[in-house]
Amino acid sequence: MDIFISVMPRFDDTNPEAEKKEYIDHIQEIVHWLGWEPYKVTYTSDYFQALYEHAVELLRKGLAYVDHQTAEQIRKDRETNTDSPWRDRPIEESLQLCEDMRRGLIAEGAATLRMKQDMQNDTRNMYDLIAYRIKFTPHPHAGDKWCIYPSYDYAHCMVDSLENITHSLCTLEFDVRRPSYYWVLVALGLYQPYVWEYSRLNISHNIMSKRKLNRLVTEKWVDGWDDPRLLTLAGLRRRGVSAAAINSFIRGMGITRSVNSLIPVDRLEYHIREELNKTASRAMVVLHPLKVPFSRTVYIEKTDFRLEDSKDYYGLAPGKSALLSYAFPIKCTEVIHGDNPDEIVEIRAEYDPSKTSKPKGVLHWVAEPAPGVEPLKVEIRLFEKLFLSENPAGLEDKEPEGTAWLRDLNPHSKEVVKGAYAVPSLATAVVGDKFQFERLGYFAVDTDSTPEELVFNRTVTLRDSYGKGPR
C-alpha cells in the first residue's frame, strides 16, 4: 500500500518589514533544485481579508478587544496576571476602533487588537495575545491595501484551518503555542488540524540557526549565503553537493522531538562521497607541483616525495620507485635543491623496468602538454570545518552579545591554492561539472571561474586511511 502526501509550504508573511522578495524567490528556486515540487505554495497574506473578517467576528462574539496599552504595559500586566483596563469595553466601541485601525486613522503603537483568552491561565501563551498590530508599511505581496497586520498567533492556526490541511508541521519551539492555536479555532468554530512539532536538524562543526546564519553573512564572517563552507542549500550547491546526496542524507534520519540531536558532519560527507563516487568523472590535478624532468616533464605532488624513505611510505624517495598512474614506474635518481637546502625545486627520475607488479605507490601526475609549455593552471579552494568545536551553538556564553560561537570560527576553514596544474581535458569544464581528482577528493567548478582561469571547490575529501598504515 502506498501513501501519498501533499505538502503545502506557506510563507508566513505577516510582518511586512521582514519580508523580502528575493528570499521568497530563492527559497522556491532552491526547493525546485532539490527536486521537490510542493502541491501548492501559499502566502498568509493571501488570506488577509478573511483573517480580518474573522477578527470582526471575534469582536462581535465579545472574544476580542482593542487595547491602548504600550508593549511595556502589556508585559507588566502579564507578569501580574492583570486584565487590561480596556478588556471589557463595549463590543461596539472595539468594533469601531478596529475599523479605524484598518482605515489608518490610528497611529502605529496606539492600539492593538487582543484576543480575550485567559489572563489567569497556566501558560503565559494564553494571556490575551495580540491578534493585530498597526504598521504603516506596504506589504511586498499584498501591496499597500493594509496598515494593520495579523500576528503569528492569530494567523497561523486560522490559515491552516482555512487551507483545510490535515497536519500543521513546525519546529519544536512552537509546542507551547498549541493552547492558543486551538483557542482561536474553537472560538470561531473552525476546523482543527493536527499540529506536529519536530526538532531542528543540527550538524556538527556548523550552525543551522537562521539568526546565526544571518549574522555570519551580514557581518561578513563568510562570503555570502552561498559560501561553500555554510550548510545552506545554496552553500552546499555551490560547493558541489548534489541534490541527490542531500536527499539521501535527509532520508536516512529520523524525525523526532529529540532536543539535543547533533548529526556528525561525517554522515553528510558519507552521502556526498557515495553520490559523487557514482557520478563524478575522474581526472588528475596536482595541487602543489614538484617538477620531474623526463622525456616529457611531469609534475607530481610535493607530498609524494620526501628525502627519507620508510616502510609505511609509498611515495618517491631518493633511489625509490613508484608508479605514475596509468603510465609507467619511475625511480628517483637525484634531488635538485634550491638556494635554501630545505627547498626542493625538482627531482630527477628515470624509467624503472624492474617494477612490474603489485605496485604499492601509485602517484597522480600532470605532464606538460608540449615541451616547455606550462600545463593548464587552475585555482583550487579547499575547505575545512567552519567551526573548531563540535557544537558551536552550544558553547557556554558569558558575553552579553553572545559571541562565544563566533570566536569558535576556524581561521583555516578556507585555503586557496593558486598554482595547481590540471590535465588538459579539464580545460572545457563548466560550472556544474564535478570531478574526482584522483587521490585528492571530489571537486566542482565554482561560479567564480573565468575564461582565463577555472576555479574548483573541494566538495569533500576522499576517505583517508593513511594513518592506519599499510594493509
Next chain:
RNA sequence: GGUUUCGUAGUGUAGUGGUUAGCACUCCAGACUUUGAAUCUGGCGACCUGGGUUCGAAUCCCUGCGAGACCUCCA
C-alpha cells in the same frame, strides 16, 4: 520563577506489553585493489536511575537525575 518537551549502541534513530531490541553512520578486523579511494566479508557496541502495575515492560504509572524550549505589537 511559571508552563512545557525530551532521555534506546560513540552518533542519529526503529520499536508503542511478548524480538536473538532492528537500521544507518562511526569504529575494529580480513579480502581485493594501478586511487592508502571504491568494493566485498565479518565483528564490537544500547534501552538514564529507582520503585510500581503485569504471567511478562524499552514500551504503561510514579519518584529521582540530566538536557532543552517558550514567556516580543518576530515567526
